[in-house]
Amino acid sequence: YSVRLGYGDAAVLLGDMFAHGYCETKVDKNEAWAWYSKGARFGCSEAYERLFDMILNGEHEGDTEFCDHLALEGARLESQYLTARTVDAYKQGRLTLYSPEIERYYIPAVDIDCGDDPLT
Numbered sequence: 001y002s003v004r005l006g007y008g009d010a011a012v013l014l015g016d017m018f019a020h021g022y023c024e025t026k027v028d029k030n031e032a033w034a035w036y037s038k039g040a041r042f043g044c045s046e047a048y049e050r051l052f053d054m055i056l057n058g059e060h061e062g063d064t065e066f067c068d069h070l071a072l073e074g075a076r077l078e079s080q081y082l083t084a085r086t087v088d089a090y091k092q093g094r095l096t097l098y099s100p101e102i103e104r105y106y107i108p109a110v111d112i113d114c115g116d117d118p119l120t
Contacts, residue, residue, distance in 0.1 A: 008044025011035045015050060019059075029059050040073070048074035049081055068094050075106050084110050 015035035021027040033054060039047030052070045055062035062070075068089045074082025087110045089095050090102045 008039040008042035008047055011039030011042065012044055012046045012050060015039065015047070019050070019054075029054065033060050040070075043077060045074050045077035045079035045082065048077065049079055052082060052085065064089075064094070072098060080109075 012035070015032045017023055017025045017032075018028045018035060019032035033051070036047045036050040036054070040051060048070050051060075052067055052074065054060040055067050055070070068086070071082045071085040071089060072095060075086040083106050086095065086102060086106050090099070090107070095102060
């Protein structure tokens with residue numbers, strides 16, 4: 001019911017149930033992806049983080065460009081993790097279309113070196 005009311009965090013919790021098999025739920029990565037996607041549509045930064053990680057960990061298909069856009073949307077929702085991933089992608093020469101936004105808001109917010117880009 002909470003998801004129908006627009007609570008993205010509830011969708012993330014349901015996604016976690018399917019991703020990890022919590023509460024005797026059968027692990028189903030596709031169902032987890034669907035719930036995380038719903039949470040992202042409701043503007044939940046954690047949902048974007050979960051989607052990003054599923055691709056990064058090979059649990060769902062997606063290319064680097066899609067992953068970069070997940071990171072950017074998460075950064076826009078103030079996810080520190082995805083802000084760092086956005087800056088990493090930008091430093092690797094990706095997301096250049098968004099350079100004014102990244103240079104103004106996200107590079108200053110990343111105060112530590114996050115290491116190598118996990119997508120290369």
